[in-house]
Amino acid sequence: MGENARIIVADDHPLFREALQQALAPAMPGVAFLEADSFDSLQATVAACDDADLVLLDLEMPGAQGFSVLTWLRTEHPALPVVLVSATNDAAVMRRAVDLGAAGFIPKSSPVDTISEAIGTVLEGEIWLPEAALALDESQFSADNELARRVASLTPQQFRVLDMLADGLLNKQIAAELEVSEATVKAHVTAIFRKLGVRSRTQAAVAARRIESTTRPPP
The missing domain is CATH 1.10.10.10 (Winged helix-like DNA-binding domain superfamily/Winged helix DNA-binding domain)
Known part of the structure; x- marks a missing residue:
């Protein structure tokens, strides 16, 4: 995992943002976390931190509809990887997120070790999805x-x-x-x-x- 990486955590629940950072900090020394609680604040945060390495994006970000925030990020900041984080465990939604440009999808129910592994994989330039999404029959949504x-x-x-x-x-x-x-x-x-x-x-x-x-x- 890259040293001194800068990760934007975009989620409207402050307790989740705090818990995620506290859980990941021991496994990710030197990583700096920035927070956003809405689409507007995410826009401001990305603009102020043009060297960010990753966005962890809540699928239901306030001020957005569906995957519109992901679409905005891929259009305006194509070099910035985006990993969606959501309460859903729907494998088809996960695969669709990658189809639309996400670098990964992490269910909020995932253990800390899994979340850390996913982030490390994406920071190395790869795509990360849970096993259920990887095993999904392509014909279900092709x-x-x-x-x-x-x-x-x-x-x-x-x-x-x-x-x-x-x-x-x-x-x-x-x-x-x-x-x-x-x-x-x-x-x-x-x-x-x-x-x-x-x-x-x-x-x-x-x-x-x-x-x-x-x-x-x-x-």
């Missing part, structure tokens, strides 16, 4: 792999527009929500259609809900 790659190509703003479009909002409503012009929204919608390979708002909505069903953990 049909959506191409769609996942297309969704991953959206910018964070396009991702938000797609989500609102799927909720049935009109361009005028989306513009008001995002505080941009209708022309800007129309440009985003056009780009979304092109990237997803669809021709209508209905087709885009269907694609959004299809990928969402495979990226959100079960309730």
